[in-house]
Amino acid sequence: MTIQDVRLEEKQQALAELRDIKSLFAARGWFPGTSGNLSIRVGEFEADNFQFAITASGKDKSISTPEDFLFVDQSGQACEKTSLKPSAETLIHSEIYRLTGCGAIFHIHSVFNSIVSELFWSRKSIPVDGVELIKAFNIWEEEAHIEIPIVSNFAHIPSIVPEITERLDPRIPGIMLRKHGIYAWGANAFEAKRHLEAFEFIFEYVYRWELLNRR
Numbered sequence: 716m717t718i719q720d721v722r723l724e725e726k727q728q729a730l731a732e733l734r735d736i737k738s739l740f741a742a743r744g745w746f747p748g749t750s751g752n753l754s755i756r757v758g759e760f761e762a763d764n765f766q767f768a769i770t771a772s773g774k775d776k777s778i779s780t781p782e783d784f785l786f787v788d789q790s791g792q793a794c795e796k797t798s799l800k801p802s803a804e805t806l807i808h809s810e811i812y813r814l815t816g817c818g819a820i821f822h823i824h825s826v827f828n829s830i831v832s833e834l835f836w837s838r839k840s841i842p843v844d845g846v847e848l849i850k851a852f853n854i855w856e857e858e859a860h861i862e863i864p865i866v867s868n869f870a871h872i873p874s875i876v877p878e879i880t881e882r883l884d885p886r887i888p889g890i891m892l893r894k895h896g897i898y899a900w901g902a903n904a905f906e907a908k909r910h911l912e913a914f915e916f917i918f919e920y921v922y923r924w925e926l927l928n929r930r
């Protein structure tokens with residue numbers, strides 16, 4: 716399947732959703748210094764054949780322009796003739812789509828997620844106990860305990876991918892890059908946004924809890 720096989724309405728829907736999410740998250744200060752990236756998958760999915768719309772590299776995400784997004788295939792190559800470059804971290808999106816078949820992936824950098832990833836780097840996961848918002852991940856046990864995986868943050872993005880492959884936990888719709896930021900995903904943009912908001916709440920909670928309990 717190629718991007719030409721995807722209905723125009725579906726592509727436009729993906730771009731409209733990305734635009735809305737981008738301006739909402741920008742207003743929250745979630746894209747400092749052009750960081751962060753967003754993607755939504757379109758068309759049919761096979762693990763080795765799929766397409767998604769993703770933010771173009773190096774754009775100011777607080778403004779809207781005709782150059783904000785492009786469509787790429789599973790290997791991160793542009794599907795259409797364009798001079799736009801996909802986000803530098805596109806290969807991480809590709810790998811998460813390949814492993815999960817999800818519909819949308821949102822990635823942001825925040826002070827809380829970065830600090831917490833460093834705080835728990837030695838155990839390679841962030842432990843969370845009984846916080847109500849764990850339910851946002853469709854985990855309904857009483858006093859649930861989860862571990863949010865943390866992977867290395869190499870400047871060379873392809874080197875990060877094997878750790879994602881190894882550490883991604885199908886029960887947890889997110890993965891942290893050490894001192895960098897969270898990738899959160901869902902079946903669609905609505906679910907990915909819910910997951911991302913829950914992760915950010917949890918990271919702030921864990922940060923403040925650690926602060927209160929450290930002497």
Ligand SMILES: [Zn+2]
Binds near residue numbers: 896
């Ligand atoms: Zn990033």
